[in-house]
Structures are given as C-alpha cells and as structure tokens.
Amino acid sequence: MEEAGGGPEAQYERLALDTALSTLLAVLLYVAVKVSVDRLRHWRARVSVLIVGAGPVGLTAALVAVRSGKVLKLTLLDERYRAALLCRPQQIALQPRSVRFLLALGVDFDNMEGCWDNEHFFTRIGVFQEHLLSILEQQKYRQEIRILLGTKASTRLPAVRAAAAGTLRVALALPGD
Ligand SMILES: Cc1cc2nc3c(=O)[nH]c(=O)nc-3n(C[C@H](O)[C@H](O)[C@H](O)COP(=O)(O)OP(=O)(O)OC[C@H]3O[C@@H](n4cnc5c(N)ncnc54)[C@H](O)[C@@H]3O)c2cc1C
Known part of the structure; x- marks a missing residue:
C-alpha cells in the first residue's frame, strides 16, 4: 500500500521543487534589494x-x-x-x-x-x-x-x-x- 501523499519518489520531487522555489525566491529577493539599494545610492550621490x-x-x-x-x-x-x-x-x-x-x-x-x-x-x-x-x-x-x-x-x-x-x-x- 502507498504512503499518503505519494511514495518516496514523489516526496523527493516535492522536496526538489520546494528547494528550487525557495532558491529562486531568495535570488529574486537579493536582486530586488540590490537594485533598490543601488538606486537609492545613485539618487543620494553628490x-x-x-x-x-x-x-x-x-x-x-x-x-x-x-x-x-x-x-x-x-x-x-x-x-x-x-x-x-x-x-x-x-x-x-x-x-x-x-x-x-x-x-x-x-x-x-x-x-x-x-x-x-x-x-x-x-x-x-x-x-x-x-x-x-x-x-x-x-x-x-x-x-x-x-x-x-x-x-x-x-x-x-x-x-x-x-x-x-x-x-x-x-x-x-x-x-x-
Ligand atoms: C569682438 C567679439 C564680438 C562678439 N560678438 C558676438 C555676438 O554678436 N553675438 C554672440 O552671440 N557672440 C558674440 N561673440 C562671442 C561671445 O564672446 C562668445 O560666444 C562667448 O563669450 C563664449 O562664451 P564662453 O563662455 O565659451 O567663453 P568666454 O566668454 O571667452 O569665457 C571664458 C572665460 O574663461 C576665462 N579663462 C580663460 N582661461 C582661464 C584660466 N586658465 N583660468 C581661469 N579662467 C580662465 C576667461 O577669463 C573667460 O572669462 C563675440 C566675441 C568677440 C570677441
């Protein structure tokens, strides 16, 4: 009988997807913060x-x-x-x-x-x-x-x-x- 939520393979896929999504999120967050900080620095530059x-x-x-x-x-x-x-x-x-x-x-x-x-x-x-x-x-x-x-x-x-x-x-x- 299969475990609830799928077998080990399905769990593995879900884990891989979660990891990929959280990495993507972290990268997007980093880019957004960097772009904002650069813009702010440029705006304040004298x-x-x-x-x-x-x-x-x-x-x-x-x-x-x-x-x-x-x-x-x-x-x-x-x-x-x-x-x-x-x-x-x-x-x-x-x-x-x-x-x-x-x-x-x-x-x-x-x-x-x-x-x-x-x-x-x-x-x-x-x-x-x-x-x-x-x-x-x-x-x-x-x-x-x-x-x-x-x-x-x-x-x-x-x-x-x-x-x-x-x-x-x-x-x-x-x-x-
Ligand atoms: C006889 C004559 C008639 C003209 N008639 C007309 C006209 O009818 N209509 C028109 O539109 N234009 C006319 N012009 C042109 C007009 O003078 C220029 O268009 C105008 O002055 C250009 O401005 P500028 O700021 O580039 O140069 P400039 O007005 O020459 O300003 C340059 C400034 O740099 C300074 N300077 C130079 N070397 C140094 C240095 N090493 N350290 C510190 N300061 C320095 C000078 O003292 C000067 O004040 C005439 C010019 C002349 C000579």
Whole structure:
C-alpha cells in the first residue's frame, strides 16, 4: 500500500521543487534589494564640481550643475576680476531654444537689460554674465558654492589638484571648448 501523499519518489520531487522555489525566491529577493539599494545610492550621490571659466558657457554649466541637485560643492573660477568680467561690451544673441533652456534654469529675462527681436534676446555679454552670477550667488546660502574671480586655473590650486587626481568632476568652459 502507498504512503499518503505519494511514495518516496514523489516526496523527493516535492522536496526538489520546494528547494528550487525557495532558491529562486531568495535570488529574486537579493536582486530586488540590490537594485533598490543601488538606486537609492545613485539618487543620494553628490559630486564636487570645478568649472574653469565664468563666461556664458561656464556660468550656464554652473547653473545646470546647481539645479541638478547632485552637487555637493561647486567651485567656479575665472582669471578675470569681477569688473573685467562684467564690463564686456560684445553683444550676445540668444536663440529661442537657448531662451527656453535658460528660462527653465531660472534666468529672468524681464529683469535683464536687453531687447527682443523675433523671439531672440539680445544683450551685452557682461549683462548676461552678471545676471547668471547673481543667481549663483543667491544659491550660495543653500549650497556650497565658491566663486573665485581673479583666479587663474593652475595646478597650485587645491581644487585643480583634486580634479587632476580624479576626485572632482571638472568642466572647462574656455573659448573654443
Ligand atoms: C569682438 C567679439 C564680438 C562678439 N560678438 C558676438 C555676438 O554678436 N553675438 C554672440 O552671440 N557672440 C558674440 N561673440 C562671442 C561671445 O564672446 C562668445 O560666444 C562667448 O563669450 C563664449 O562664451 P564662453 O563662455 O565659451 O567663453 P568666454 O566668454 O571667452 O569665457 C571664458 C572665460 O574663461 C576665462 N579663462 C580663460 N582661461 C582661464 C584660466 N586658465 N583660468 C581661469 N579662467 C580662465 C576667461 O577669463 C573667460 O572669462 C563675440 C566675441 C568677440 C570677441
């Protein structure tokens, strides 16, 4: 007469199935926990950023970095002093696409000297830089932002040395980049 629940073979099969299912469950659980922990770590990750050059490109890059919420510490340096940086008389013409991009970063064209023509915004480079610089300066109270004007990028600077050592993200915003 057969035992209740089947013979030894059937019990063996059930045991093998149980073992396979519990292993699968353990693997799935491990993968789910690992994926969640990695996502959380990635979400919380913060980097230090060094931007060399406070021209329109460098300042815009600084704003993008600050708005990303991923920056632990931002250092922006330019060899020009503030007066030399902001008195640049050349004109800059911002296309509609750039205007939309800059609006999303908090650039307030209504409070910037300049004029509109066919959805393009025209202003002096110095005016544009001053506006972006002022937005960054307002953020200083919320985030660690250092703006070093009159400072040429050189390997003597700790921030530049850290960038060379790979412990810092670096963006070069120099002409021609
Ligand atoms: C005469 C002239 C007329 C122009 N007219 C127009 C125009 O009508 N419309 C228009 O859209 N554009 C015009 N431009 C172009 C405009 O100047 C550029 O598009 C704009 O400045 C580019 O921005 P940028 O941030 O890449 O470079 P830049 O504005 O040149 O900024 C680079 C910054 O890096 C700094 N720097 C360089 N080396 C170092 C270093 N080793 N360490 C620290 N800081 C450093 C510099 O001091 C500078 O402030 C004109 C340019 C010139 C020269």
